[in-house]
Amino acid sequence: MGHPDILVNIQNLSKLFPVGGGIFRRSDVFVHAVSGFNLQIKRGESVGLVGESGCGKSTTGKLLTRLLNPTEGKIEIASKQGVIDIASLRGKKLKTFRRNVQMIFQDPYESMNPRLTIYDTVAEPLNVQGIGTITEREERITELLEKVGLTPAASFLFRYTHRISGG
Ligand SMILES: Nc1ncnc2c1ncn2[C@@H]1O[C@H](COP(=O)(O)OP(=O)(O)OP(=O)(O)O)[C@@H](O)[C@H]1O
Ligand SMILES: [Mg+2]
Known part of the structure; x- marks a missing residue:
């Protein structure tokens, strides 16, 4: 990567998903959800991925x-410890x-x-x-609900998400 301005460096990224198959039978057919994708994102830059449904954005x-x-x-x-391959991250x-x-x-x-409130x-x-x-968590959660307009927060805290209007 080298360049100090680069925050994320995606190199030749591919993801295949097996199609069909099962517990006992390995699939030999694959969906190429992402193939050979390269992208560099600089510090402070916002990137939008646009494309037709199924082209691999969520993957x-x-x-x-x-x-x-x-x-x-x-x-x-890029992190404080230098450039890291995210595949190597473990534990803490x-x-x-x-x-x-x-x-x-x-x-x-x-x-x-x-099932969660x-x-x-x-x-x-x-x-x-x-x-x-x-x-502190309780205070933070109450503050957050107020901030997004779920007021008074106390009357929303212990309700279920599917019980409040999507609008
Ligand atoms: N877990 C999975 N198992 C099998 N195939 C998958 C899986 N996840 C995604 N796919 C397939 O990979 C391809 C890319 O899917 P993905 O969800 O990344 O597309 P997308 O660009 O986000 O689409 P959309 O705009 O509809 O959200 C699709 O053909 C999809 O069916
Ligand atoms: Mg998607």
């Missing part, structure tokens, strides 16, 4: 956030990476657990990352 996002591992190619990011480093590199999913019905949904990432004390 690229999942590879970038390490929700999926690539079939081929690599993704390097992977956890810090997950805190800094995140995805906002398209479909709320698919992304939100219907609004409070539990918003608290989950804070719990996982061990951010703040319980009281």
